[in-house]
Amino acid sequence: MQYQQELHQHYLENIDQIVEKWYSASDKSSGVYASEDPEVIANLKAQNRGFHERFCEVLNPNLNLSCNAFEDWVVSTARDDRHLDTPIEVVVQEFYRNQEIYLHILRDFCEAKDVDAQTALDYFKKITDSFNEVIVWYIRESANQAEFQLKAQQDLILELSTPVISLTPTVALLPLVGDIDTNRAQYMMDNVLHSCSKLEVDHLFIDMSGVVVIDTMVAQRIFSIIEALKLLGVETIISGMRPEIAQTSTQLGIPFGKIKTTNSLKDAVQKILFS
CATH class of the missing domain: 1.10.490.70 (Histidine kinase N-terminal domain)
Incomplete structure (x- = not known):
């Protein structure tokens, strides 16, 4: 000791x-x-x-x-x-x-x-x-x-990759770019619903011109987002969907045909904001 x-x-x-x-x-x-x-x-x-x-x-x-x-x-x-x-x-x-x-x-x-x-x-x-x-x-x-x-x-990357951008007090834009995996799709659903409710928009443009590939689960998730937005009183317009994605969605049985679409984001903006 x-x-x-x-x-x-x-x-x-x-x-x-x-x-x-x-x-x-x-x-x-x-x-x-x-x-x-x-x-x-x-x-x-x-x-x-x-x-x-x-x-x-x-x-x-x-x-x-x-x-x-x-x-x-x-x-x-x-x-x-x-x-x-x-x-x-x-x-x-x-x-x-x-x-x-x-x-x-x-x-x-x-x-x-x-x-x-x-x-x-x-x-x-x-x-x-x-x-x-x-x-x-x-x-x-x-x-x-x-x-x-x-x-x-x-989480920050997910947040930055799924931004809901306010265009007017009632219209917002969700630009999608790059690959969308299951995690990003899930985060997108939570973020989009929360953001649209917070911004109190009644129209959301989802621009898919930057998306090259989409699988069944992600397509289903995007469709679910659109259906959930309807319950919030938000009308969705998809713009810029590539032909190969449109073909894949049809083959997978995803009913995007029931949703308003435009060839480009410019067309969507003109249709809602300048009609």
């Missing part, structure tokens, strides 16, 4: 030196570690210092803390944009670089205090096990944050 308390105190008193030693040895070839911005470097050192403060407390024999003490540090660091932009293997490498510093200090301490081999091994295991637990936790949290960001980006 005496050695444990002394070792904990030794680490605690040398945190600033540990931070500087780590930063001096860190790989500055990529990610957040490559920045030469003084503010970024200061923040990086502050994050590193926060790690050591918590790690020292985990090593404190009087507190008997688990690695749960790192929760706020792991979450905030994993959510940091600069760390998210840093390859995970680079971050893990810096974790192990910090671990090497701790083990080097442990070796010197044990030699100076003539600590027996079993006690030294126990300290070694405590340090490496704790580091491994935090590293695994960080990797998992970082993956969750990356997945969250990807989902947010996908």
Whole structure:
């Protein structure tokens, strides 16, 4: 117990030196570690210092803390944009670089205090096990944050790919461009109904001149959107449908023939706004 308390105190008193030693040895070839911005470097050192403060407390024999003490540090660091932009293997490498510093200090301490081999091994295991637990936790949290960001980006892309544009107080346009998969079609249904209701339009132009291919499920979904809009009192006009899509829709039995269509968006606009 005496050695444990002394070792904990030794680490605690040398945190600033540990931070500087780590930063001096860190790989500055990529990610957040490559920045030469003084503010970024200061923040990086502050994050590193926060790690050591918590790690020292985990090593404190009087507190008997688990690695749960790192929760706020792991979450905030994993959510940091600069760390998210840093390859995970680079971050893990810096974790192990910090671990090497701790083990080097442990070796010197044990030699100076003539600590027996079993006690030294126990300290070694405590340090490496704790580091491994935090590293695994960080990797998992970082993956969750990356997945969250990807989902947010996908949602933004979906939103931008299905915009309902107000042309007049009562007329709106939905321009469709590119491939329409099942996810986009589902989002389109939710977004279009919500947007038309919010904008209080009574006419919606769906321009399909930018759509090259359409499958059965997507065609059915578009038809369902049009039918749902009818219930909201919105009349839909489809413009710019390509011949191959019209042929495919007929072969699939999608009743687009019951819906108002025009050859181009220009024709649709003239028909409603200038008739």
